Amino acid sequence: MNRFTKILLCLLALLMAGFAVTRCGQRTRPNGPDRLNAPHSAYSASAPPPPAVVPPRPQLSTKNNEPGTPQRVTLNDQPLANIPQLSVTRARSFTNSLGVKFVPVPGSNILMSIWETRVQDYASYAAANSGVDDAWKDAEFIGIKQGPDHPVVNVSWEDARLFCQWLSKKEGKIYRLPADHEWSLAAGIGNREDPRASPFSKDREIKDVFPWGTQWPPPRYAGNYGSIPSILDEHRFTSPVGSYAPGKLGIYDLGGNAYEWCEDEYSSSSRVLRGASWLNFKPDDLLSSRRSLNDPSGRDILNGFRVVVVVGAGGG
Ligand SMILES: [Ca+2]
Numbered sequence: 001m002n003r004f005t006k007i008l009l010c011l012l013a014l015l016m017a018g019f020a021v022t023r024c025g026q027r028t029r030p031n032g033p034d035r036l037n038a039p040h041s042a043y044s045a046s047a048p049p050p051p052a053v054v055p056p057r058p059q060l061s062t063k064n065n066e067p068g069t070p071q072r073v074t075l076n077d078q079p080l081a082n083i084p085q086l087s088v089t090r091a092r093s094f095t096n097s098l099g100v101k102f103v104p105v106p107g108s109n110i111l112m113s114i115w116e117t118r119v120q121d122y123a124s125y126a127a128a129n130s131g132v133d134d135a136w137k138d139a140e141f142i143g144i145k146q147g148p149d150h151p152v153v154n155v156s157w158e159d160a161r162l163f164c165q166w167l168s169k170k171e172g173k174i175y176r177l178p179a180d181h182e183w184s185l186a187a188g189i190g191n192r193e194d195p196r197a198s199p200f201s202k203d204r205e206i207k208d209v210f211p212w213g214t215q216w217p218p219p220r221y222a223g224n225y226g227s228i229p230s231i232l233d234e235h236r237f238t239s240p241v242g243s244y245a246p247g248k249l250g251i252y253d254l255g256g257n258a259y260e261w262c263e264d265e266y267s268s269s270s271r272v273l274r275g276a277s278w279l280n281f282k283p284d285d286l287l288s289s290r291r292s293l294n295d296p297s298g299r300d301i302l303n304g305f306r307v308v309v310v311v312g313a314g315g316g
């Protein structure tokens with residue numbers, strides 16, 4: 001190879017090397033120019049932020065989540081919130097076979113007895129059934145006995161439910177105890193309480209409403225309560241049902257006379273009672289939002305019940 005040929009080959013080699021460097025340089029930054037020229041909308045950092053997701057505010061009372069407290073409100077083993085609430089605006093009052101009047105409770109699908117279940121009502125039930133416990137016959141206080149038109153007491157939650165079953169079969173309707181929330185609706189505080197919350201969590205939460213209104217002390221003859229000078233009534237034990245002024249729906253003795261069993265659990269081993277009794281006189285105990293409790297098989301001369309009938313099941 002002569003000198004000229006060597007020089008020519010070197011020049012050719014240099015040209016080829018330069019071409020390779022240029023190609024290689026392009027491969028070392030692939031997509032570089034494309035990325036820089038991409039529209040801004042393609043970049044997450046430049047995209048508008050997604051709309052904020054605001055979690056819904058919890059509606060139930062936080063008390064409901066305290067350890068050891070009941071978590072559910074049930075009615076005949078169904079969550080109360082799942083029970084359809086039918087309009088009763090067209091439901092009409094009626095009087096049943098025992099001569100007891102029932103009135104609609106707005107916001108519910110029931111009619112409620114205007115009276116607590118009377119001694120004479122329970123006597124009819126006991127006469128028609130064998131094996132009914134006789135404790136109700138022995139109810140008395142400081143020697144004062146009951147008349148046939150007094151609320152039956154010394155009856156357990158289980159006794160009251162059996163009475164409802166007997167009356168349902170007798171009349172072909174659905175009688176039962178009121179749910180805790182239905183009782184609140186009848187007492188005029190249902191719209192201020194969450195029907196899904198437990199009775200326990202609502203105990204005395206509304207601190208300014210009594211069965212007669214908001215004032216304290218109560219007006220004379222507001223109901224049959226305990227005997228203290230500021231609560232004047234004429235009965236030291238139970239009184240005939242309907243002896244005192246009714247509430248706005250025409251229902252008597254929601255406050256006082258006998259405590260009233262409701263369907264609901266207060267805890268797994270107790271049931272709810274509403275309305276205070278002929279023995280109670282403390283302001284806290286007389287609040288419409290007050291819940292008391294007792295063993296479902298427990299009997300006490302403070303405790304009675306009233307029944308409701310389901311609309312659309314022959315009752316309205
Ligand atoms: Ca009294």
Ligand SMILES: [Ca+2]
Pocket residue numbers: 116253254255256257258259260275276
């Ligand atoms: Ca009562």
